Amino acid sequence: MDWRRLGFIGLxxxxxIGVVILVGGSRVPPLVIVVSMLATTIAVATPLTLGALxxxxxxxxxxxxxxxxxxxxxxxxxxxxxxxxxNTILGVAPLPSLLAGVLVAILTxxxxxxxxxxxxxxxxxxxxxxxxxxxILAIGIxxxxxxxxxxxxxxxxxxxVPHAPGVLPRLRVxxxxxxxxxxxxxxxxxxxxxxxxxxxxxxFILFYTRWGLRTRAVGEHPRAADTVGINVSRxxxxxxxxxxxxxxxxxxxxxxxxxxxxxxxxTNGRGFIALAAMIFGNWSPFGAWAAALVFGAAQALQINLxxxxxxxxxxxxxxxQAYVVGLVPYxxxxxxxxxxxxxxxxxxxxxVPYEK
Amino acid sequence: xxxxxxxxLQTKGITKRFPGVLANDHVDFELRKGExxxxxGENGAGKTTLxxxxxxxxxxxxxxxxxxxxxxxxxxxxxxxxxxxxxxxQHFMLIPVFTVAENIMLGAETSRGAVLxxxxxxxxxxxxxxxxxxxxxxxxxxxxxxxxxxxxxxxIKALYRKAEILIxxxxxxxxxxxxxxxxxxxxxELASQGVSIIFITHKLKEVLAVADRITVxxxxxxxxxxxxxxxxxxxxxxxMVGREVILTVDKDQAQxxxxxxxxxxxxxxxxRGVEVVRGVSFSVQAGEVLGIAGVQGNGxxxxxxxxxxxxxxxxxxxxxxxxxxxxxxxxxxIEAGVAHIPEDRQRYGLVIxxxxxxxxxLSTYYLxxxxxxxxxxxxxxxxxxxxxVQEFDIRTPSPYLQASKLSGGNQQKVIVARELSRPIKLxxxxxxxxxxxxxxxxxxxxxxxxxxxxxxAVLLVSAELDEIMALSDRIAVMYRGQIVDTLPASRATKEVxxxxxxxxxxxxxxxx
Numbered sequence: 001m002d003w004r005r006l007g008f009i010g011l012x013x014x015x016x017i018g019v020v021i022l023v024g025g026s027r028v029p030p031l032v033i034v035v036s037m038l039a040t041t042i043a044v045a046t047p048l049t050l051g052a053l054x055x056x057x058x059x060x061x062x063x064x065x066x067x068x069x070x071x072x073x074x075x076x077x078x079x080x081x082x083x084x085x086x087n088t089i090l091g092v093a094p095l096p097s098l099l100a101g102v103l104v105a106i107l108t109x110x111x112x113x114x115x116x117x118x119x120x121x122x123x124x125x126x127x128x129x130x131x132x133x134x135x136i137l138a139i140g141i142x143x144x145x146x147x148x149x150x151x152x153x154x155x156x157x158x159x160x161v162p163h164a165p166g167v168l169p170r171l172r173v174x175x176x177x178x179x180x181x182x183x184x185x186x187x188x189x190x191x192x193x194x195x196x197x198x199x200x201x202x203x204f205i206l207f208y209t210r211w212g213l214r215t216r217a218v219g220e221h222p223r224a225a226d227t228v229g230i231n232v233s234r235x236x237x238x239x240x241x242x243x244x245x246x247x248x249x250x251x252x253x254x255x256x257x258x259x260x261x262x263x264x265x266x267t268n269g270r271g272f273i274a275l276a277a278m279i280f281g282n283w284s285p286f287g288a289w290a291a292a293l294v295f296g297a298a299q300a301l302q303i304n305l306x307x308x309x310x311x312x313x314x315x316x317x318x319x320x321q322a323y324v325v326g327l328v329p330y331x332x333x334x335x336x337x338x339x340x341x342x343x344x345x346x347x348x349x350x351x352v353p354y355e356k
Numbered sequence: 357x358x359x360x361x362x363x364x365l366q367t368k369g370i371t372k373r374f375p376g377v378l379a380n381d382h383v384d385f386e387l388r389k390g391e392x393x394x395x396x397g398e399n400g401a402g403k404t405t406l407x408x409x410x411x412x413x414x415x416x417x418x419x420x421x422x423x424x425x426x427x428x429x430x431x432x433x434x435x436x437x438x439x440x441x442x443x444x445x446q447h448f449m450l451i452p453v454f455t456v457a458e459n460i461m462l463g464a465e466t467s468r469g470a471v472l473x474x475x476x477x478x479x480x481x482x483x484x485x486x487x488x489x490x491x492x493x494x495x496x497x498x499x500x501x502x503x504x505x506x507x508x509x510x511x512i513k514a515l516y517r518k519a520e521i522l523i524x525x526x527x528x529x530x531x532x533x534x535x536x537x538x539x540x541x542x543x544x545e546l547a548s549q550g551v552s553i554i555f556i557t558h559k560l561k562e563v564l565a566v567a568d569r570i571t572v573x574x575x576x577x578x579x580x581x582x583x584x585x586x587x588x589x590x591x592x593x594x595x596m597v598g599r600e601v602i603l604t605v606d607k608d609q610a611q612x613x614x615x616x617x618x619x620x621x622x623x624x625x626x627x628r629g630v631e632v633v634r635g636v637s638f639s640v641q642a643g644e645v646l647g648i649a650g651v652q653g654n655g656x657x658x659x660x661x662x663x664x665x666x667x668x669x670x671x672x673x674x675x676x677x678x679x680x681x682x683x684x685x686x687x688x689x690i691e692a693g694v695a696h697i698p699e700d701r702q703r704y705g706l707v708i709x710x711x712x713x714x715x716x717x718l719s720t721y722y723l724x725x726x727x728x729x730x731x732x733x734x735x736x737x738x739x740x741x742x743x744x745v746q747e748f749d750i751r752t753p754s755p756y757l758q759a760s761k762l763s764g765g766n767q768q769k770v771i772v773a774r775e776l777s778r779p780i781k782l783x784x785x786x787x788x789x790x791x792x793x794x795x796x797x798x799x800x801x802x803x804x805x806x807x808x809x810x811x812x813a814v815l816l817v818s819a820e821l822d823e824i825m826a827l828s829d830r831i832a833v834m835y836r837g838q839i840v841d842t843l844p845a846s847r848a849t850k851e852v853x854x855x856x857x858x859x860x861x862x863x864x865x866x867x868x
Contacts, residue, residue, distance in 0.1 A: 019521045122819055178627070208472060209467075209471055209472060210465045210467050210470050210471075210472060211470060213454075213458060213461075213462060213465060213472060214462070214463070216451075216453075216454075217451055217454070217462050217463075220451045220452075220453060220454070221450075221451045221452075223449060224449035224450060224451055224459075224462075225462065225463070226433065227411075227413070227433050227443070227445065227449045228433065228435030228437070228449070228462050228464065228513075229432065229433050229463050229464075230462070233378055272537030348452075348453075352712050
């Protein structure tokens with residue numbers, strides 16, 4: 001991560017927070033707004049961070065994955081379904097149901113990762129096509145089953161969407177969470193915490209372990225890896241599946257941590273923004289995380305502005321339209337991907353199937 | 357030496373078939389312990405196939421491999437490494453964004469648990485460097501290293517894996533003469549410490565300079581094994597090609613005509629913006645070959661790019677038959693009658709994924725008869741390709757084969773055919789025979805002389821002094837972006853040129 005990028009990221013986050021303070025500062029003390037923005041930013045950056053980490057594992061090993069969106073959507077659905085099924089039909093307590101739901105989501109992602117690996121490593125299908133297949137498959141399956149299982153008469157839930165077991169409880173960082181005002185930042189739900197830990201872990205794995213060295217080698221120069229006895233296919237399979245598992249955890253965020261419900265298409269392009277975060281972060285975990293935080297801040301802006309709707313001055317009335325602010329993350333994605341903030345370099349063999 | 361020593365490696369009856377090709381036909385090969393054994397042959401003779409079999413990249417259809425007299429099965433590179441065989445591939449197997457140490461340890465990492473122990477690897481690399489006199493910095497990134505140093509990294513990579521047999525596949529193809537000399541010193545040092553070396557090449561002089569024994573292959577078979585004392589270049593060339601080869605170029609006195617190319621006070625910058633051609637002036641007349649000698653990287657590449665319209669000069673004039681063409685587009689220069697054989701044939705000479713047919717019309721596709729009202733006439737293109745394939749002896753099973761599937765020599769012939777088959781006044785040939793086998797070199801040289809005798813002006817840029825001296829009528833030496841001296845070929849000896857190339861000049865002739 002170079003300083004220019006970090007500076008840019010800090011600047012954007014400051015601007016976004018500044019806008020909210022300008023609007024709501026008369027009603028709520030600025031410090032409270034800053035804390036609220038930061039807490040929301042960390043939370044909503046979670047699926048972006050996890051999606052980007054999924055992309056990093058895949059692409060560092062040389063497999064382009066544009067199916068992150070689909071992996072997260074399918075995981076969100078199956079995780080949610082599992083949690084509800086356990087809770088309402090089998091009568092399992094809410095917390096174990098939710099945790100089992102998270103596990104199912106992770107495995108769903110892993111399974112789709114395996115599918116992507118089969119398509120792109122074994123059958124050498126164009127990896128963009130493979131990713132697209134996963135996206136379409138996920139939209140179809142989750143939408144169809146959602147209707148069949150919950151809304152059809154005679155389905156297991158009898159056409160009634162049951163009360164969900166709620167969402168995962170918050171974890172409190174000891175001591176820090178007890179601080180007045182800023183304590184809120186250190187009170188996060190488990191998947192958000194896991195995402196941050198995974199950023200640290202991924203950085204360590206990629207740059208300090210044998211596994212990471214070999215992973216990067218097959219993504220940069222698979223033939224060189226092959227000539228020193230590294231099994232290129234096996235490394236690619238493993239990393240794409242690991243990526244899938246992480247995307248699955250990202251999917252769980254939507255239905256088990258953020259809101260206790262599922263809607264078709266609810267990932268809403270977050271998988272693609274995660275991909276942008278990965279690119280902007282130059283395929284490095286910390287870089288991707290920082291980029292995910294920028295996108296998260298843009299979303300936090302939207303959430304906070306809704307809260308201060310009445311305070312918006314008349315000359316800024318356009319901000320009252322939810323969709324105007326809702327565009328910010330997508331606009332940011334476009335700006336960032338134009339490469340204005342410096343060029344990034346993908347792994348040399350990214351997207352290229354390995355032929356012996 | 358050698359005869360009393362044991363065999364490090366032996367192959368018996370190795371046979372390997374590829375679809376339509378018998379790449380290795382019952383190959384018997386012996387490598388003695390601690391010797392430098394050259395494996396000589398033209399491109400496609402089966403040298404690399406044999407080595408890939410020994411290194412476990414291919415499985416032989418028949419035959420056996422013995423190490424230290426024991427029969428072994430080598431199915432993967434991992435097996436080969438475990439048996440103490442190391443290979444330095446022609447195209448380096450190094451990862452540019454990794455450090456030297458990372459590249460060396462990859463696949464055989466020194467680690468505590470799963471965590472890399474970078475410090476210890478660096479120490480091990482330094483030890484190997486010292487022991488074998490291979491100077492590298494383990495912390496440097498490979499992308500920042502010159503080719504010669506990258507090769508050292510490859511050698512250390514093999515030694516780090518405790519290689520006792522080292523295969524060097526065309527190691528000098530990418531090196532400057534000085535770097536080659538250094539490599540030979542390293543090879544002798546390694547051999548004296550007991551490493552057995554197989555040295556694959558098609559350069560006769562190198563073989564005679566460094567090898568203890570020489571095995572020649574042709575068309576998948578071993579032709580024979582000789583020692584350098586009992587052979588010479590002509591004999592080796594004949595063994596390689598299967599017929600007598602004319603190593604010297606036969607040509608008459610040049611008949612220079614009118615001036616074709618005139619370059620005046622040309623300044624050109626490289627990609628980093630550094631001025632690397634600094635005020636070059638010269639001219640080439642019809643019917644003569646002007647050779648530009650010099651160690652690689654003294655501005656020759658940028659000079660040729662400026663002449664062919666691929667790079668904008670900073671200032672100066674380039675005129676062809678009196679027409680000013682500095683800053684002209686490559687197409688205008690082509691239409692002015694300039695043919696170009698580029699330095700990097702795969703990147704600039706061909707569209708490597710196109711078939712031979714399309715590559716043969718890259719500079720003329722928009723003209724009649726190949727195009728009629730913006731639509732390509734495939735019948736004409738086909739006829740054109742078949743004619744050139746025959747005329748220029750391009751060895752390809754079909755004119756529709758992808759250029760990438762041809763051997764280097766045949767790729768070069770495609771370029772030569774395209775460039776020389778249209779009416780031209782000036783031929784600019786940059787390193788036209790780099791990496792080619794003797795047969796192809798002989799062919800390209802003959803074509804260049806033929807063009808000269810037909811009244812074409814030829815500008816030949818080459819780092820091979822032999823080539824420059826064999827073909828040129830006048831020789832200009834480039835050093836640090838300037839032409840430091842120009843002399844008639846009759847006055848040029850290797851020693852004189854070598855001194856000028858190194859920047860030693862007592863007198864300075866006015867540039868011609």
